[in-house]
Amino acid sequence: MKKVLSVVLGTSVLLAAGCSKHDAPASEQKTEAGLQKVVLASTGSDTDVWKFISTLPETKKAGIDLEVKNFTDYVAMNNATANKEVDANAFQSYNYMVAYNTESKAKVAAVSTTYIEPMGIYSSKYKKIDQFPNNATIAIPNDAANEARALSLLQTAGLLKLKAGFNPIQGTTNDVVENPKHIQLKPIPMATAVRVKTDVDAIVLGNTLAMEGGLNVLKDALFYEPADQSTKLYVNLVATAAGRENDPTLKKLGELYHTAAVKKFIDEKFGGTKIDVNKPVSYFTENKQ
Incomplete structure (x- = not known):
């Protein structure tokens, strides 16, 4: 494991500490409209996608009031998620999550798959x-x-x-x-x-x-x-604090990501470079596609 991830982990704690920490996970909080508040961290083009998802009638119909926070530091996002300062994040591939969990005392876990972007x-x-x-x-x-x-x-x-x-x-x-x-x-x-x-x-x-x-x-x-079984470790995902990966509210985020409206938005905005992968989380560890 590269020492650099350890260095970044140390420095990024300071960044994560600057986030507003919830007394309880946001998904346990209700808005005045009776929706469940969910705070999701993301970055770059992924932020654009999730902000679009937050505006969809399907999201409201799912009972979710989605707030998207833009981060510029990957490790800070995982730190904030593991510490329940945000409910979930969407930016990383499976192999990045495994590397983070190897180096960090705090752990995150996959909720659902989203897409693969070829390197x-x-x-x-x-x-x-x-x-x-x-x-x-x-x-x-x-x-x-x-x-x-x-x-x-x-x-x-x-x-x-x-x-x-x-x-x-x-x-x-x-x-x-x-x-x-x-x-x-x-x-x-x-x-x-x-x-x-x-x-x-x-x-x-x-x-x-x-x-x-x-x-x-x-x-x-x-x-x-190629976007196939050989690159499944590089599929991106929605992640949350370890132990919350089966939270039914957070599971809905994955379902929302794969709706027709979101697929259309992604295809039009990103030129086909985010290839949809709608698989169970077990896809990462199973032997066959």
């Missing part, structure tokens, strides 16, 4: 993967889960080979066993990723950050992940 390889200098020169520098995420995911993608693209039994959640650059082009892997904070895109030969980006930089993974990436 892609982008370059301002080259149009094809096979054009990368020897000693090319490729920037990859420096948080544990996304670093392992990026390395898996680079292997699928044929740029390097990872050791047998590579851990798709905790694997690191130390697990590279073959690197025929002597690719220089440069782990960087993903918050700064788009800004350094022109400073390196290529960069591996998750789709949320790519979109914030004006990129569409299906059109602009030189290579991107």
